[in-house]
Amino acid sequence: MNYSPTPPLLQQAADRAQRYLRDLPERHVAPLPTALEALKDFKRALPDSPTTPEAVLAELDEIGSPATVASGGPRYFGFVVGGSLPVTTAANWLAAAWDQNAAMRVLSPVAACLEEVTMGWLIELFGLPAGCGAGFVSGASQANFTALAAARHSILARQGWDVEARGLYGAPELKVVVSDEIHATVLKALSLLGLGRERLTRVPVDGQGRLRIDALPLLDASTLVCVQAGNVNTGSSDPFAEISTRAKAAGAWVHVDGAFGLWAAASPAKRGVVDGVGEADSWAVDAHKWLNTPYDGAIAFCRDPASMRAAMSLNAAYLMVSDEREPCHYVPELSRRARGVEIWAALRSLGRLGVAELIERSCRHASRLGEGLRSAGFTVLNEVVLNQVLVSFGDDEATRRVIAGIQEEGTLWCGGTVWQGHTAMRISVSSWATSDADAERCIAAIVAIARGLTAVH
Ligand SMILES: *Cc1c(COP(=O)(O)O)cnc(C)c1O
Numbered sequence: 001m002n003y004s005p006t007p008p009l010l011q012q013a014a015d016r017a018q019r020y021l022r023d024l025p026e027r028h029v030a031p032l033p034t035a036l037e038a039l040k041d042f043k044r045a046l047p048d049s050p051t052t053p054e055a056v057l058a059e060l061d062e063i064g065s066p067a068t069v070a071s072g073g074p075r076y077f078g079f080v081v082g083g084s085l086p087v088t089t090a091a092n093w094l095a096a097a098w099d100q101n102a103a104m105r106v107l108s109p110v111a112a113c114l115e116e117v118t119m120g121w122l123i124e125l126f127g128l129p130a131g132c133g134a135g136f137v138s139g140a141s142q143a144n145f146t147a148l149a150a151a152r153h154s155i156l157a158r159q160g161w162d163v164e165a166r167g168l169y170g171a172p173e174l175k176v177v178v179s180d181e182i183h184a185t186v187l188k189a190l191s192l193l194g195l196g197r198e199r200l201t202r203v204p205v206d207g208q209g210r211l212r213i214d215a216l217p218l219l220d221a222s223t224l225v226c227v228q229a230g231n232v233n234t235g236s237s238d239p240f241a242e243i244s245t246r247a248k249a250a251g252a253w254v255h256v257d258g259a260f261g262l263w264a265a266a267s268p269a270k271r272g273v274v275d276g277v278g279e280a281d282s283w284a285v286d287a288h289k290w291l292n293t294p295y296d297g298a299i300a301f302c303r304d305p306a307s308m309r310a311a312m313s314l315n316a317a318y319l320m321v322s323d324e325r326e327p328c329h330y331v332p333e334l335s336r337r338a339r340g341v342e343i344w345a346a347l348r349s350l351g352r353l354g355v356a357e358l359i360e361r362s363c364r365h366a367s368r369l370g371e372g373l374r375s376a377g378f379t380v381l382n383e384v385v386l387n388q389v390l391v392s393f394g395d396d397e398a399t400r401r402v403i404a405g406i407q408e409e410g411t412l413w414c415g416g417t418v419w420q421g422h423t424a425m426r427i428s429v430s431s432w433a434t435s436d437a438d439a440e441r442c443i444a445a446i447v448a449i450a451r452g453l454t455a456v457h
Pocket of ligand 1: 138140141183228229257258259260286298
């Protein structure tokens, strides 16, 4: 079968996408039950004969679009989910047309170039050490994995052990120290790296989820310390400056999971929340959360690029790698999409001031939401230092009922959590699309739903 991507087909896709985006702000945020029911129409047997591209696109749009979650819209506050800046969606379309394999310079000079430019910009924006290595990966999960592989390499290499060659059989033991609130993806990365998700020293945290420095054990040169910028519940960050001072003195490695919280370092107003974060040895950060690029994109940084390369590089005669930075030497993948393109487009479009404004705007909305709900008589369980707000509507059962009521009503979407023993609703403001008016509209909707469902008022 001939595949001919004719302009009309791409134009149809653009028209359908534009219609989708036009309706996004006013649709029910969760898909309606009728849309979920209609997904059954996808469940057909594998067709014997071909269908036209136009018909395939129409089916995808007509059945698929209504069954999406409007997480790219202005009032989605679930998990930590950014939208897509329009320029990044557009850049993503063009890059899809390019269909570049970003593994190597020889396969895509433009992908390699944009990664290099973008990593330089990000290092500057976050205040990381000049000369850091960086790899462009799918998410903070993979960024944590990549950075921790570099850490494992470095700690063992210093003890004369080549872990890439010999594995962990008979290797000297690493001591892994984590904050008790460390994200599940760091534990998963540790388990994938053979370090075990339970062979850890967990350090207790304070009421905001920050590692308690008085409880940090003695560190030594075989210690890997995992901390975080931006707790998924409270938005709080660990005391990096003090941790890094102790780690440096001991020769330990500090890794920071900064999936969304590292973006605070790009804002003069919020930088204080992650004070000292640049003193660590490696970092993971998502682009698809707070930078608002399309899924998926994240970056792993490492103070010592040689450790990243040692952990991730590969060689084969046919690969034709150059002497310049080769993207595949810093990530687990060989073939992959050119995900640096959208990150470049976001930064090129926003500039330093635009990034800071985006971060500060989300934080302002989060503060306003917290304030509005507190003054309506509900309890905000955290100090709103970034973009995360935890709200209780009374007892656990009342809070659960309100969360379900909000999801069903459809003006906005929030999820739930349990924070230090209390059921809470999580509000994460991470989208460029949320406006002041959206924040006010959400406060009104939440208050009305909560008052209707709880006996408190
Ligand atoms: C979201 C998140 C992750 C995981 O990131 P993915 O992009 O989903 O892989 C890790 N750590 C923290 C703190 C997060 O918020």
